[in-house]
Amino acid sequence: MTTMKQIAQRVGVSVSTVSLVLNDRDGGRVKPHIAQRVRDAAEEMGYQPNALARSLRTNRTHIVGFISVEVATTPYAGRIIQGAQDALSELGYLLITVNGDDDKAVEGEIRALKRYGVDGFLYSAMSNRVVDVPESLCSFPLVLVDATDAENRFPSVEPDEFRIGYDATTRLIEAGCGHIAYIGCLQPMIAQTGRAEGYRQALADHGMRFDERLQCDVLNNGTALRAVEELYDAQRPDGFFCFNDARAWYVYETAARRGLTVGRDMSVVGVDNHRVFAETFSPQLTTIELPHYEMGYWAANRLVAAIGDRGVDEAQWPRMTAPLPPLDATSPAKVHCTLIEKESVRGGR
Amino acid sequence: MTTMKQIAQRVGVSVSTVSLVLNDRDGGRVKPHIAQRVRDAAEEMGYQPNALARSLRTNRTHIVGFISVEVATTPYAGRIIQGAQDALSELGYLLITVNGDDDKAVEGEIRALKRYGVDGFLYSAMSNRVVDVPESLCSFPLVLVDATDAENRFPSVEPDEFRIGYDATTRLIEAGCGHIAYIGCLQPMIAQTGRAEGYRQALADHGMRFDERLQCDVLNNGTALRAVEELYDAQRPDGFFCFNDARAWYVYETAARRGLTVGRDMSVVGVDNHRVFAETFSPQLTTIELPHYEMGYWAANRLVAAIGDRGVDEAQWPRMTAPLPPLDATSPAKVHCTLIEKESVRGGR
DNA sequence: ATGAAAGCGCTAACAG
C-alpha cells in the first residue's frame, strides 16, 4: 500500500501538500504544476487512501449499518439491501448488514458497528409496520425502511399503502368487477390499515358501497382458507384484492376447488410479498410489486443526507416510478408501487 | 466515547497499562488490584474500544468481505450470508457483503473493501461451479463458498455433490423404484457432473444398469418440459432424481398433464435450489436441502483460520450434518447434504 | 504557496 508519505518523498513535497491535492482541496493553494505532479505520482504508484487512518482523524467512516429483521424469512430483504448498497456505493459509502431477528444478538452487533464508528443506521422490517427502534440506535442518524417508528421520531421510507389498495381496487372496478372482496391481514399493521382504507376509498369514489361482509381479514394459517371459502360461497364476489400472495393463494385454491378459474370466473389483484405464490402462479395473478429496491435506494440516500454529507439528487434516481417526495431529511416518504399486469383480471389491459 | 486515556487518568495509571489490562495481556505484568480498578473503571465508564484506532495500529480490521454472485436471483444467498455472519460474529468479526453480479462494479467494491483493510474475502457463486476468481482477490486470504476455483488455488466449501446424487438415487431404489430417470442440468457445472456420477454409482451398487436414455439434461427453458414429457412417454420411469426444483417442476407438470400424481404413480427426489417450487409443492416433493447456512458458517470459520487468528472448533459447530473435514485451512471441504422426507416417494418412510 | 507539527486512539518496544 502506497502512502501519502511515499508520494510526498517521491515528488519532493510535504505530506500536507499531498493531502491537499489528493482531496481536491487545492484551490489556488498549491501551484497547478506541482499539484499535477502529485496526482501523476499517486496514479502511477497506485495510491489508495487508507480509509481507517482517515476515519480516525475525521470521525467519519463512510460506513453505515443495516439492521434487517426477518431477513431470513423473506426473499425480498436482498432487494432492499441491494438498493441501499447501490445508492451507498454511488455515494462512496459501504454497507454492513446485520440480521435483527435475534433481539439479543442484535444489540451485540450494534455495539460492534459502533466500535467501527458507523456513521448511521438503516433499520428495516420487511413489511410495513410500527416498530420499536432499539434504544441504542436513537442517538445516531437513522432511517427506517418499510417500517414506521412507533414514536415517529425518525424518517422512514415506506410503500404508499393507501395507494396500493386504491389502485388495486380501481383496477378491478375498471375490469368490470361489481362485487369486490378484500382479503386482508388480521394483524394491525400499517400495510393492512392503509390498504384497507385505499380499498374503501376506491369503492366510494366509484359509487360503490362498502360492505363489511366483503372484507375478510385472516392470519396466514389453517383457518384462513375456510374463511375465504365461506366468504366466497356467501357473497360470490367477482373480484378480489389480496393483502399479499399468501392470501391470493387462498382465493386461487377456493376457485380451484369449485372448478373455477382465476382470470375467467373472477379477478384477482394481489400484493407480492412472499414471492412463493407470485412466482408459481404469476400468469394468473395481477400483482402489485412492492418497490423493495427503491425503498432501499431511497432510504440510503436519505440517510446519507441526514449524515450531512451530500444532498439527494433527484435526477440520479432513474428507478423511481413516481415523483420523489420533497428533499426534506426529516419527513417520512412514501414510495409508489407499480401494478404489474398479468392475465388474471377479466377484461384486463 | 470513553477512551483509554480517560480511564488512565481516572485510575491514575498510564495508557499502556490500561491497554494491557483491557486486552487481557496482563499476566503477572500488572498488579491484580490495579488491573481490577482499571477494569472497573472501564465498565463504569462504558468503555468501548475504538476499532479504527486499533486496526490502524495492528493492521488487522477483523472485517471480512463477502462477494456474492447471483445474490439477486436466488433466495438462498441470504442463508449463506447468515451462516457466515453468525460464525464471524462468534469469532469477533464483521462482514461486509457486496453484490458480485456486475463485474465492473465489483472491482470498485473490492477496492473499497481493501481501502478499509478487510482481512480476507469470501466468494460465493450460489450453485457449485468452477469460477474465475477476480485477480484482485488473489493476494488476500480467500475461501470459496459453493464454488470451485478454476485453478484450484483456494480452499472452498461445497456440497458433496456426488453424495447428493448417490443418496437421492438410493432413496428411490429403496422405495422400490426400478426404472429411475435423472433430470439434470445441461450446463457443465460441478453440481451436475457430481450428481450424475452419484446417480450412476448408486445404480451400479444396486445392480441396476445405467441407461443413458433415462438421463435427460435440460436447460431451464421452454424446451425442457417437452424433453421431460418425451422421456416419460418413451421410458415410463417410476422414479425421478431431479437436479433442482425447477427440473422437478417439469416432472410434476408432466404427471399432472397425464392425470398422474407424484407420490403415487411415480416418485421424485429433487434438490431444492430455487425455493419457488420447493415451497409450493413441498408436500409432494422429497427434497434434498443444500446446506447453505452451513456452507457459509464453515467457510467463514475456514477463512478466519486462514487469516491466522483462531482455529476452528469442531464442538462449536452443532449444525453440521456430517463430521467435519480435517482442520486444514488449505484443502477443500465437502459439506454433507440432508435428505428431507416428504410424501413424494412411493412407499416412503 | 508550502511545510512543520500536532494529534485522532491505540499498540508495542523498551526503559526503568
Place this chain on the structure above:
DNA sequence: CTGTTAGCGCTTTCAT
C-alpha cells in the same frame, strides 16, 4: 510491575 516513547496514515491548524 509500570511508564515513556514512538508511530500506524491521515487531516488540519499555524507558521513561514
